[in-house]
Amino acid sequence: SHIEHINHIQLRSHLANRKHHYRSQLIRNAMTHQTPAIIALEEGWNEIRTNAIDRLEDILEDGLSGSGGTVLDSKGYIKVYTTCFDMCNQKEPNNHSSDLYDRHGEAINFYLAQTVLPALREKASQGGSILLSELQLRWSNHQIMNKWMTKFFSFLDRFYVKRQNRPTLSEAAMTHFKDSIYEEIKRDISTAIISLIEQEREGNMIDNTLIKTSIEFYNNISMGNLEPYTTDLEIPLLDTTREYYAKKREEWLLMDSTPEYLIKVEQALTEEENRVRDYLNPASEDKLLHVVEDEILDRVKTDLLHKEGSGCWVLLANDKSEDLQRMFRLFSRLENGLQPMASIVEKFICGMGNEIVQQRQSRLDSGEKDKNDDPVFVKAFLELHDKYFAVIKTDFTGHHAFQKAFKEAFVTFVNKNTGNYTNAEFMCTYCDRLLKSPKMSEVEVEDSLEKIVQLFSYLTEKDMFADIYRHQLARRILNDRSASNDAEKVMITKLKIKCGTQFTSKMEGMLNDLAIGADSRKEFVEQMKKHNSKIVFGVQVLTTGYWPTYSSPSITVPDEMTKCIDIFKTFHDQRHQQRKLSWVLSLGSASCDLSQTILFTLALSIEGVQSVGRDDENMFKHLQEEEEDLYDYLTAVPGCGGIDFDTIIPAFLILEDRRVHWLGNEMVPSQTILNIVCDLAGRHSSEEPRFSFDSVAVMKQCVKMSNAQAAANLIGGHSGLILKCAHILSFESHFTMKKGRE
Numbered sequence: 001s002h003i004e005h006i007n008h009i010q011l012r013s014h015l016a017n018r019k020h021h022y023r024s025q026l027i028r029n030a031m032t033h034q035t036p037a038i039i040a041l042e043e044g045w046n047e048i049r050t051n052a053i054d055r056l057e058d059i060l061e062d063g064l065s066g067s068g069g070t071v072l073d074s075k076g077y078i079k080v081y082t083t084c085f086d087m088c089n090q091k092e093p094n095n096h097s098s099d100l101y102d103r104h105g106e107a108i109n110f111y112l113a114q115t116v117l118p119a120l121r122e123k124a125s126q127g128g129s130i131l132l133s134e135l136q137l138r139w140s141n142h143q144i145m146n147k148w149m150t151k152f153f154s155f156l157d158r159f160y161v162k163r164q165n166r167p168t169l170s171e172a173a174m175t176h177f178k179d180s181i182y183e184e185i186k187r188d189i190s191t192a193i194i195s196l197i198e199q200e201r202e203g204n205m206i207d208n209t210l211i212k213t214s215i216e217f218y219n220n221i222s223m224g225n226l227e228p229y230t231t232d233l234e235i236p237l238l239d240t241t242r243e244y245y246a247k248k249r250e251e252w253l254l255m256d257s258t259p260e261y262l263i264k265v266e267q268a269l270t271e272e273e274n275r276v277r278d279y280l281n282p283a284s285e286d287k288l289l290h291v292v293e294d295e296i297l298d299r300v301k302t303d304l305l306h307k308e309g310s311g312c313w314v315l316l317a318n319d320k321s322e323d324l325q326r327m328f329r330l331f332s333r334l335e336n337g338l339q340p341m342a343s344i345v346e347k348f349i350c351g352m353g354n355e356i357v358q359q360r361q362s363r364l365d366s367g368e369k370d371k372n373d374d375p376v377f378v379k380a381f382l383e384l385h386d387k388y389f390a391v392i393k394t395d396f397t398g399h400h401a402f403q404k405a406f407k408e409a410f411v412t413f414v415n416k417n418t419g420n421y422t423n424a425e426f427m428c429t430y431c432d433r434l435l436k437s438p439k440m441s442e443v444e445v446e447d448s449l450e451k452i453v454q455l456f457s458y459l460t461e462k463d464m465f466a467d468i469y470r471h472q473l474a475r476r477i478l479n480d481r482s483a484s485n486d487a488e489k490v491m492i493t494k495l496k497i498k499c500g501t502q503f504t505s506k507m508e509g510m511l512n513d514l515a516i517g518a519d520s521r522k523e524f525v526e527q528m529k530k531h532n533s534k535i536v537f538g539v540q541v542l543t544t545g546y547w548p549t550y551s552s553p554s555i556t557v558p559d560e561m562t563k564c565i566d567i568f569k570t571f572h573d574q575r576h577q578q579r580k581l582s583w584v585l586s587l588g589s590a591s592c593d594l595s596q597t598i599l600f601t602l603a604l605s606i607e608g609v610q611s612v613g614r615d616d617e618n619m620f621k622h623l624q625e626e627e628e629d630l631y632d633y634l635t636a637v638p639g640c641g642g643i644d645f646d647t648i649i650p651a652f653l654i655l656e657d658r659r660v661h662w663l664g665n666e667m668v669p670s671q672t673i674l675n676i677v678c679d680l681a682g683r684h685s686s687e688e689p690r691f692s693f694d695s696v697a698v699m700k701q702c703v704k705m706s707n708a709q710a711a712a713n714l715i716g717g718h719s720g721l722i723l724k725c726a727h728i729l730s731f732e733s734h735f736t737m738k739k740g741r742e
Contacts, residue, residue, distance in 0.1 A: 041096050044087045045103055052080045052152050053107050060141045061115065077151070085155050097160040101169075104153050108145065108173050112180040116142070120185050128192030129207060132214045135189060138181070139217055146173040171223070178221050182228070189214065190233045194240050197275065201244060212279035219281070226283060234284050238291050241272075245295040253300055257310035259323040262330055265296050269330075289333075298334050305340055312344045316391075324395040338401050345396075346405035349388050353413030356380045361418045370419040378430040381414065382451050389454075410458040424465040427456055431491065432472045438483045445487045453494040462499060469495075470507055471548045477514055478540060478587055485511070509546030517541050520575070527571055528564070537564035541572070544582070555585045 052072060072080065087096040116138045123134040150157065150169045157169055167175065182189075193214055196206045218229035245268070252261045272292055276285040297304075304327075305312045315323050331337035360377050364370055388406060396402040417423055434440070434448050459465055476482040488511060496504040517540060528537060557565075565583065572581060 038090060038094050039083065039087050039096075040094075041087070041099050044083050044096065045100070047083050048080055048152065049107070051076060053149070056145060056148050057111055057115070060145060080152050081155070084153055088155055088160065097156060098164075100153060101156055101160060101166065104149060104156070104169060105172055105176055108149065108176045109180055111145070112142075112177060117181055117184060120181065120188075124185060124188040124192075128195040129210060131185075131188060131192045132196075132210050135185075135217065136210065136213050139177075139220075142173070142177050146170055149173065174221065174223060182221050186228070186232045189217075190236050193233060194237055197237070198240065198244060200275070201271070208278050215279055215281065226281070229281055230283075234281075234287070237284075238287060241288060242291050242295055245292055249296045249300060252296070253303065258304045258307045258312075259310060259315070259320065259326070261304060262323070262326050265330055266326060268292060268296065269333075293333050297330060298337070301331065301334065301337060301340065305344060312341055313348055316345065316348045321391070321395050324391070328396050328399070332399075338399065342399075342401040342405040345392075345402055346409045349384070349406060349409035350412050352384055352388075353381070353409065354416070356384065357413055357416045357418055364419050370421065372421040372425045373429045373433075374426050375430055375433060378426050378452070378455075381455055385410065385455055386451065407458065410455075411460070414455065414458040415460050422461060422464060424459055424461045425468055427452060427459070428465060428468040428472055431469065432476065435476060435487055435491065436481050436483055440483075442484065442487065445484070446490055449487070449491050449494060453491070453498060456495070457498055462503070466495075466503060466507075467548075470510070473507060473510060474548055477510065479589065485514075506546045509543060513542050513546060514540070524568060524571055528567065531563075531567060533560065533564055533567075535560055535564065537561070537568070539568050541581075550584050550587060557585065 055072065084100060087100060090096070120131065120134055120138060123131045146169075150173075153169055160166075161168055166172075193211055196211055200206045215229070215233070218233060219226070222228045248264075248268075252264055256264065269289060269292055272288055273285065276282060276288060280288070312324075312327065314320075315327070327341065328338070331341050356377070359380075360374065392398060392402045392406050414423055431449070431452055434445055434452070437445070440448070456462070456465060473488070477488070482488055492504050492507045492511070495507075520541070521538065524539065569581060572579070
């Protein structure tokens with residue numbers, strides 16, 4: 001560069017002097033009537049050929065190292081340029097600009113045909129890398145030659161080329177190389193490059209830089225046009241790539257499982273991407289990857305998905321998260337590649353859900369009692385939902401096709417009912433359990449409610465769910481069984497988000513009734529104090545449109561309670577004259593302190609009186625005596641107080657199993673006593689219970705009478721444990737009433 005800079009400065013100075021000398025010479029010639037010396041074409045060309053072009057060719061063949069990095073020194077360069085300058089500035093017919101332009105091209109073509117092309121043809125038979133190395137050398141030399149030839153004849157570029165609108169000397173030189181060299185050996189070049197790429201695919205080391213410069217040659221030779229690269233290299237490369245991976249596909253499919261096959265596919269795609277990044281033209285990436293994907297993935301996607309022992313179904317069954325993620329990534333590259341996979345996921349999840357349904361049916365077929373409370377069944381659905389919702393989110397990135405498959409699978413089996421109850425009833429009862437449970441924290445309750453609402457969203461019988469839920473909600477809040485009002489509101493809000501305001505409007509109205517009536521209840525309590533009533537009387541006012549419809553059987557209430565009802569009616573009418581009260585006494589409850597009488601005895605008395613009628617005084621007296629005997633018999637160990645439930649339940653089950661009536665009295669059968677006791681203990685017999693059971697009240701009574709052990713067994717015992725024990729005692733051990741008491 002330093003030498004070229006010096007030559008450029010010297011040339012400019014020489015040109016200035018030359019122009020001055022030329023003008024002076026013209027003036028002298030005009031004055032003396034002399035004609036300047038004419039340089040003939042052959043004379044001038046031989047001088048340029050000998051002093052510049054031949055020397056340039058010799059240096060290119062011998063290497064630039066011995067020339068000091070330059071072809072001509074400044075004096076020699078100026079001499080050649082001056083000759084060209086003079087030949088182009090002579091008047092016609094001695095102006096040789098056009099001839100020099102043509103001979104510039106002829107000289108380059110001669111060198112390419114006589115020296116470069118034979119050398120390349122010789123190397124073509126010696127291997128791909130040898131040919132490409134020779135091509136790189138010859139292309140580099142051509143660029144050097146082009147640069148110096150352009151300098152020698154630069155006067156042509158400055159004037160002749162512009163005036164005649166012909167290609168520049170550099171463009172003409174590129175065209176000569178393309179026509180004389182590239183067109184002759186382009187197939188050999190492409191074959192050499194593809195051969196090296198195939199060697200790399202087989203794991204051999206190759207010279208990536210050599211391939212990169214060889215591929216850049218396509219772009220340079222066409223001066224930015226991709227047509228030679230696309231036509232002469234890319235198309236043959238894609239064809240050989242398809243053939244290569246078609247063979248690999250058959251090998252891998254025969255030898256490998258689906259996960260192993262997909263690992264190789266992913267590796268192959270990564271290698272091809274790196275290949276484009278390292279030396280291929282970026283425009284080839286999509287085409288190349290499409291060929292690979294089509295050959296080793298799209299053509300065998302069905303075989304891979306359903307391959308025995310390792311297909312998509314097996315991966316799901318064995319929780320192969322990493323393999324599923326890889327399968328998803330690869331199949332997402334294919335057009336319509338995910339839909340077959342999503343269909344398998346849907347069928348698999350549907351099968352898992354149907355298995356849960358079938359397990360419940362099998363339990364019923366084996367003799368298990370059918371009831372509307374089956375937390376095990378609902379929890380199985382919830383666990384299945386949690387597990388595969390995480391799979392959809394994590395392994396399949398929440399893709400809409402898999403979300404749809406997940407939803408359709410759950411809709412299918414969540415709406416399959418078993419036994420006499422619907423899945424909507426099971427879900428409602430499960431919610432009822434959650435909302436009555438005092439053992440769970442608010443966070444745990446809300447998390448569980450969120451899951452059950454997700455399960456609810458798949459129900460087609462949403463209206464049935466709403467109706468059952470509203471009835472259960474009414475029982476919870478009227479009997480003060482709800483563990484948290486906040487949790488009730490959270491659940492209703494979640495349902496509202498899923499189904500809209502109209503779906504939950506009545507439920508919200510029920511909660512509003514309780515909230516709005518709080519102040520009114522306080523005022524009534526103060527009003528009752530003025531009447532010195534012997535009982536604590538409370539009333540809850542409900543709005544008819546919000547609450548479920550209840551039957552109102554004819555009930556005869558004590559006189560004291562009738563007075564309380566009249567007091568409240570007066571109190572209410574004074575504040576709400578336009579409203580009409582309709583009493584639903586069946587929703588009420590009553591409790592009695594055990595220090596005055598026993599709840600069990602009271603219930604039994606009511607049952608006995610309703611059976612025989614109050615007009616038969618002798619029978620009524622007999623029943624009272626019988627009740628006293630019963631109470632004495634079932635009283636716990638002296639000093640403990642209260643009723644021993646551990647004795648009551650198995651004792652009366654034994655009676656019922658043997659169809660024995662208490663003391664032989666036809667009016668008070670053992671089934672009736674069993675109803676009362678089981679109701680108190682929170683358990684239902686084969687008949688519909690007649691008395692509501694308040695576990696909180698019973699526990700308070702047990703603890704108050706110092707019967708803490710009974711309270712613990714009553715509330716904390718395993719579901720159905722005492723009843724099962726009684727059954728075993730009765731039928732297998734012939735356990736008697738006396739032994740039960742002992």
